[in-house]
């Protein structure tokens with residue numbers, strides 16, 4: 017053991033310096049000055065003895081310390097040193113253990129480090145391999161633990177680096193590493209002090225191992241404690257939140273209970289609970305209304321058929337509703353859905369018996385006939401067809417009812433079992449856990465089984481034909497549908513499909529969409545309130561086909577298809593809806609735009625418009641009384657002569673239906689109503705008093721009230737007549753012929769075919785929004801005329817082109833109303849006549865109109881829409897119509913006798929006959945001999 021005198025630096029508790037470690041400590045100014053001198057005098061950095069004071073109240077230094085090299089002495093800045101007595105800073109690096117043979121009192125050296133004899137322990141001995149291995153293992157375990165729990169990445173890296181060092185250190189160097197780890201890890205002071213006094217290498221490794229093991233377990237335990245604190249904290253938080261929710265639920269329940277619910281007698285209502293005489297607040301009303309609505313929904317769910325799909329969904333949604341806070345958006349969404357779901361009249365809802373009663377009536381058909389007659393004038397064929405339809409519907413319904421009853425009787429045999437099952441399943445379906453138990457308690461053994469709840473007999477679907485009324489506007493399609501509903505004693509609903517572009521309008525939108533709702537089929541069912549209403553699908557020709565909003569026409573197909581519509585899928589309701597009991601009636605203005613599959617499902621009934629005679633009857637019997645009633649007058653106050661009515665019909669309205677006529681009559685009635693009111697006010701009479709009383713009060717000087725509407729008054733009431741102008745315009749002109757057309761609205765009318773000659777090169781120019789077919793038929797007509805120009809005395813030789821000789825000209829053909837698309841071959845004979853008139857200079861009289869297709873051989877082919885066209889011509893006061901011979905049967909079947917009586921109808925087979933009928937016999941020349949040649953062809 018060697019010894020040496022070293023200045024002693026006492027390390028105040030709890031400082032300690034182990035070999036290999038570095039420490040910076042404050043020292044007094046005196047000691048700092050001395051140490052500085054020492055550093056300045058020595059050639060190499062001086063060594064001192066850093067000796068710990070083992071406790072705060074110890075009077076002696078520890079007898080073990082560390083020989084340490086002075087690394088740095090830092091003098092505080094002068095100013096600070098003077099003012100505040102700031103200490104010097106001394107940095108030491110531990111080199112080796114030293115032993116102090118004599119105890120030293122630390123207070124002795126307050127003024128400066130006094131030198132003391134210290135001893136260096138000579139032999140530390142070589143460490144054993146096992147001791148080194150256990151040390152390493154313990155160190156690595158501790159370092160692993162520390163790196164795992166490290167609060168940040170730099171700390172973690174530090175521990176990982178240390179751990180790598182431990183891994184790589186040799187046995188020889190392991191005591192050195194033990195010192196280093198003991199110094200740098202967070203080892204307890206007592207352990208460090210103890211460790212300082214261990215000289216032998218083996219012992220030191222063992223002591224370090226023990227320290228590290230202890231440290232590891234301390235760190236594990238503290239980790240566990242931290243974790244358990246965390247857990248208990250989050251548990252507390254959870255509990256706190258649950259308690260909050262519980263309180264909110266209890267509050268809601270209290271509110272519900274305090275509101276008076278009609279289904280639970282005995283529950284005190286809110287006003288009562290506040291004591292008698294307490295004022296009723298509107299806030300209470302709201303709560304009460306809310307509670308009533310909820311109990312209403314609940315009652316409707318309970319009324320749904322057991323085990324039905326809709327009930328299952330309703331129960332599920334009801335439960336969700338009860339779990340959702342009343343203020344949340346989701347609550348509103350679910351509630352809205354439940355309101356819809358429970359409002360749909362599901363087949364089991366026992367409301368269909370009323371219409372069955374009507375069908376069972378022996379006089380059903382005669383009553384239906386009377387109903388149709390009461391609502392509509394004329395339409396004999398249509399009424400006949402409707403009576404057939406109603407007879408079929410009745411037969412099928414009654415048949416289905418019979419079958420349904422036999423099924424119910426069969427079912428009643430197993431009623432007891434079924435009810436037992438019902439009890440079982442309905443337990444699962446309790447709407448909520450409160451008082452369903454009352455309704456759903458199983459019958460105790462021994463008590464008589466209650467008679468089974470009578471199930472409403474679900475009627476089988478009736479796959480009757482779907483009627484499609486086709487015709488121009490105002491011809492009574494909608495009102496016929498209403499009459500059918502009245503005859504069947506069923507609610508009537510009308511769905512307008514005009515312009516429906518989105519499939520969602522028919523099928524509804526999914527609940528995921530904002531403000532979604534069911535489609536118009538389900539809406540109509542809800543409004544009808546019964547599963548078997550008559551639904552009129554208005555204007556199915558105007559529905560859009562496939563587009564990026566889906567395919568509304570395809571959705572409609574599902575609605576109308578009897579094979580599919582028993583489980584119609586509405587996206588919003590999301591439960592199959594049975595539409596098989598609904599009677600669908602469709603209306604349309606034309607058949608052209610209806611998709612073939614849709615048309616295939618319908619039975620078409622044509623309504624082609626009324627004659628003037630029919631219109632007069634309809635106006636007198638239906639429209640005028642309706643308008644009088646709507647405007648608060650009676651037949652006593654106003655009279656309209658037939659001639660006046662006819663003037664309105666012919667000069668102010670020229671439609672196939674009677675809608676404009678009704679409007680015009682309405683205007684006349686309103687005008688008279690104002691006159692009447694002013695008259696009564698003038699003489700001081702009550703306008704509602706009897707007419708005779710009012711007239712009795714009239715003084716001779718008073719202005720008279722005339723109840724009869726005169727034709728002269730019409731211009732003041734309705735303005736200038738619309739059709740007078742046209743009449744004047746219809747004139748006899750070279751190249752002008754009147755054809756007959758059916759418009760897109762299904763209305764027949766007269767269309768002028770205008771032609772003129774312009775200088776040119778012999779071409780045909782066509783204008784007026786013409787389609788391909790009509791263009792072709794114009795070319796065909798011109799070719800026929802050119803071919804027969806010689807026969808018609810237009811040219812002098814057969815080879816001559818009438819458009820090139822004597823002068824080259826172009827022929828311009830125009831069909832007015834240029835904005836309206838026109839197509840079809842039926843203007844063939846009119847165009848031929850127009851060309852003949854143009855080239856011969858002979859005019860066709862303006863009271864003649866014609867329709868018919870021309871072939872290249874000069875034959876006249878049949879055309880469609882004859883009834884509409886003839887009625888249109890009649891309305892336009894045409895007195896002679898030229899029609900194809902093959903359309904004779906159409907006229908006889910469809911055109912009313914009185915119209916036929918008022919018009920001359922000429923049936924033609926060839927263009928030659930057309931020319932004769934149009935221009936008059938022999939007016940247009942014809943070289944007879946060639947006809948024979950023609951016929952030989």
Ligand SMILES: Nc1ncnc2c1ncn2[C@@H]1O[C@H](COP(=O)(O)OP(=O)(O)OP(=O)(O)O)[C@@H](O)[C@H]1O
Pocket residue numbers: 391392393394395487488489490491492493494495496554603604605634638639673674675678
């Ligand atoms: N034959 C008729 N007898 C009595 N009133 C009729 C007759 N035809 C039509 N009407 C009356 O004419 C009015 C128009 O009829 P409605 O609304 O049924 O026409 P519509 O064919 O459905 O027309 P749209 O194609 O425009 O829907 C109604 O007030 C209806 O009562």
